Amino acid sequence: MTMKKWIVPMLSMTLLMPAIAGAAEPAATAVKASVNTPAAELRAGLDYLLSEHFTLAVTAMTKAYDGTTDAAAAYKALDQNALDMQPAIASLYGDAGAAEFERIFRAHNQYTDDLVKATKNKDAAAMKTAEDKVSGFVDEFGNFLGTATEGKLPAAAAKQVIRSHEDHVQEVFEDYAAGDYLGAYEAYRKGYAEMFGISKALSGAIVAQMPAKFESTKADTKAADLRSALNQLAGEHFALSVLQMQEQYEGRAASDALIRAEAMNTADFKAAIASIYGAEGAAAFGQIWVTNHVNAQADFVSAVKNKDAAAQAAVEARIAGFTTEFAAFLDSATAGNLPEAAGQAALTAHENQVQQVLTQYAAGDYTASYQTNREGYKTMFSVGQALGNAIVTQYNDKFQEAAAPATTDPAAMTKVWMKVGSGVLNINGTVTQMDTEPFIWSGMTYIPLRYLSEGIGAEVKWDKAAQQVTITAGSDTLVFWMNKDFMEVNGMRKSVGAKVFVNSDNRTVVPLRFITELLGWNVQWGQADHSITLTKKL
Numbered sequence: 001m002t003m004k005k006w007i008v009p010m011l012s013m014t015l016l017m018p019a020i021a022g023a024a025e026p027a028a029t030a031v032k033a034s035v036n037t038p039a040a041e042l043r044a045g046l047d048y049l050l051s052e053h054f055t056l057a058v059t060a061m062t063k064a065y066d067g068t069t070d071a072a073a074a075y076k077a078l079d080q081n082a083l084d085m086q087p088a089i090a091s092l093y094g095d096a097g098a099a100e101f102e103r104i105f106r107a108h109n110q111y112t113d114d115l116v117k118a119t120k121n122k123d124a125a126a127m128k129t130a131e132d133k134v135s136g137f138v139d140e141f142g143n144f145l146g147t148a149t150e151g152k153l154p155a156a157a158a159k160q161v162i163r164s165h166e167d168h169v170q171e172v173f174e175d176y177a178a179g180d181y182l183g184a185y186e187a188y189r190k191g192y193a194e195m196f197g198i199s200k201a202l203s204g205a206i207v208a209q210m211p212a213k214f215e216s217t218k219a220d221t222k223a224a225d226l227r228s229a230l231n232q233l234a235g236e237h238f239a240l241s242v243l244q245m246q247e248q249y250e251g252r253a254a255s256d257a258l259i260r261a262e263a264m265n266t267a268d269f270k271a272a273i274a275s276i277y278g279a280e281g282a283a284a285f286g287q288i289w290v291t292n293h294v295n296a297q298a299d300f301v302s303a304v305k306n307k308d309a310a311a312q313a314a315v316e317a318r319i320a321g322f323t324t325e326f327a328a329f330l331d332s333a334t335a336g337n338l339p340e341a342a343g344q345a346a347l348t349a350h351e352n353q354v355q356q357v358l359t360q361y362a363a364g365d366y367t368a369s370y371q372t373n374r375e376g377y378k379t380m381f382s383v384g385q386a387l388g389n390a391i392v393t394q395y396n397d398k399f400q401e402a403a404a405p406a407t408t409d410p411a412a413m414t415k416v417w418m419k420v421g422s423g424v425l426n427i428n429g430t431v432t433q434m435d436t437e438p439f440i441w442s443g444m445t446y447i448p449l450r451y452l453s454e455g456i457g458a459e460v461k462w463d464k465a466a467q468q469v470t471i472t473a474g475s476d477t478l479v480f481w482m483n484k485d486f487m488e489v490n491g492m493r494k495s496v497g498a499k500v501f502v503n504s505d506n507r508t509v510v511p512l513r514f515i516t517e518l519l520g521w522n523v524q525w526g527q528a529d530h531s532i533t534l535t536k537k538l
Contacts, residue, residue, distance in 0.1 A: 038213070039221075055239040058173070061173045072366075101144065234380035244258035244262060249304070270289075273333075323348045324344060338389075414456060444498055459473075497514050
């Protein structure tokens with residue numbers, strides 16, 4: 001891989017339900033939680049369009065590099081994704097805004113295609129030209145978003161986020177071109193997850209800009225986080241499945257790496273189920289999900305490839321059994337809030353679309369295959385909505401948002417937001433793209449010390465010789481040493497609880513719990529998306 005990171009969960013969640021983490025009961029003034037608010041709908045729509053862009057961009061680039069017969073259809077699907085974004089932009093910023101968006105966004109798809117051709121031809125000059133065009137897109141699109149959102153998403157922050165996205169796409173492609181398929185699809189999962197952080201930040205900026213249009217609802221509620229997390233799981237499952245099935249059909253080497261990526265997605269799904277319905281529920285899910293679903297899809301490919309009608313019919317029967325069994329599981333788990341009939345109808349539609357993508361592909365009807373691919377991918381976001389709605393209905397009090405006390409003076413509060421696996425840092429509405437990310441290691445959450453400190457106005461000094469960081473915050477002086485599990489506050493030694501160290505991005509990281517307790521911050525942990533919200537009156 002060209003970009004090495006500390007190991008973090010690719011799905012930015014461990015727990016989906018606040019109650020299981022021991023969250024406090026909601027205040028009496030809390031309103032009923034819902035995954036279907038106007039702001040949550042905006043976020044879900046951006047989840048879909050932005051994440052689909054990532055999946056199609058990577059697919060188009062790798063197909064073009066391999067010179068496959070479906071490469072042109074893959075690029076056409078990518079271009080159509082850009083066109084499909086235009087109505088959403090028009091609804092927010094008018095036809096002129098939509099036209100400007102289309103001009104900027106569609107062109108950058110061509111730049112990445114140019115990069116593929118240059119890489120394939122080992123044309124260094126053409127590669128430099130393509131990379132320069134991508135950099136120009138980053139600046140132009142960042143300025144567009146900053147202007148469109150009236151600074152709610154600052155242009156500088158937007159550029160950093162877009163640059164990170166482009167780097168992830170290029171990392172996947174470079175690893176793929178080098179034959180490092182395991183690295184490519186590890187990077188794929190990371191880049192895919194990033195799109196959901198981007199949609200959260202962008203939807204939050206738009207909602208803040210147009211509160212009346214979104215009925216004063218919020219895009220970052222616990223219920224909206226749940227829906228987005230389920231969108232991410234379901235969407236990634238579909239995207240990886242169709243890619244793997246195509247690679248297996250063609251006998252290409254990337255198939256095994258995709259099977260591994262699918263297994264990681266399954267593990268994340270299982271952990272999500274465990275967080276809501278316990279270990280027993282997760283075990284039941286795993287048994288149903290893998291045997292006649294994930295494994296059956298591989299058997300379906302073999303049957304189609306061998307033109308074995310009897311084997312194909314047998315696999316289809318197994319998959320039909322999966323839809324029945326899993327629908328019954330969901331009905332029981334959600335206490336009837338996702339009825340068995342509705343669940344089976346959705347699952348059957350999903351399975352039919354997965355199979356049709358492959359059969360159309362095998363028949364050489366690539367245009368139809370990618371059209372079905374896009375329809376099937378969109379279906380997964382309906383699944384995320386339906387399951388999220390069932391869970392929130394079932395445990396509504398655990399997803400309610402407590403109203404802020406009437407005596408709270410927002411101007412006196414400092415609010416810091418960051419997220420495991422994301423470089424986005426939001427301090428009182430000002431968004432910055434960090435060059436590193438919070439992560440979980442050995443069961444402990446670590447955050448970058450410098451960004452937090454400077455973000456709240458503290459002074460940070462680094463002494464390389466002593467391997468020491470000194471932070472001056474008001475009248476307090478904090479000193480940390482690398483690879484030591486203690487520090488000093490105004491000359492008094494305190495145990496950190498774990499070693500402070502420099503991560504692979506050359507940033508000093510410290511345990512979240514220690515630094516927040518030390519500085520007196522209130523911490524709100526987002527179980528649905530591993531977000532970290534720190535508040536304190538300064």
